[in-house]
Amino acid sequence: MKKLPKISESEWLVMRVLWSKSPLAAQEVFEQLDATTKWKPKTVKTLIDRLVKKGAVKYEKDGRRYMYYPAVGRDEYVTKERRSFVRRVYGGISKPMLAAFLEDAELSADDISELKEILEQKAEE
Amino acid sequence: MKKLPKISESEWLVMRVLWSKSPLAAQEVFEQLDATTKWKPKTVKTLIDRLVKKGAVKYEKDGRRYMYYPAVGRDEYVTKERRSFVRRVYGGISKPMLAAFLEDAELSADDISELKEILEQKAEE
DNA sequence: CTCCTAAGATTACATTTGTAATTATATACA
């Protein structure tokens, strides 16, 4: 698998927007983020530009503006981040970590059954 | 609860050492890290100094050197990081995230039972 | 008492990140 560029905290918010809907113009990305951040349009544009430079976002022309879309898959990224997180914080995936996550979660009965099933699956290996 | 200072990627490695054993002299911290990093002693010292400045590490004198120890609890930190991780990456704790963690984990039969128990506990709430 | 040496203190410096502002340019409207 290819090396995925590092995405900073702020850049993640931009990626999340593009992963949820794309292609989007810079202006539209800004609008999506306006609710949750205090960023100015220029700030959002800078973040997008950096993501393009890093190769995490691509674009196509649409008249005088660019329409941006993710160049990397959300799932790959999430997996990478999840792993680097557990390595950094717990030194590797571990039961105490999972326990903490589970305890911290708000789960519906359905969610709980599904997760239990995953565990049962694993028990069989 | 008090505000916990931000700890960078590299600083985490230092904290992990001190959380596992302390107090330690800078030299000793370096020795612990030498196996897993390519850092020079001076680099480790700089990281320690920054952690002291941030208030994450304290020290006491021991002759002409300092013995360092964590000023913040590992558990608080891990909780904080875990939450900021899920917020950033998943936008909040979620079942898909937990499922991914569980699937990615290497678990013993005992671990699995324990985790299932946690889930059952949650089911009752 | 003097000098070497190991710690600590100070300084360095490029890169990344957060957060924009300024400048150039292509259009759409008057």
Place this chain on the structure above:
DNA sequence: TGTATATAATTACAAATGTAATCTTAGGAG
């Protein structure tokens, strides 16, 4: 066709980070 305006391109600038090197000083070796 000249001009206001929306976009893009370029530039800004401080703080944090990664990764040390150099300078200073106190204690131990001779």
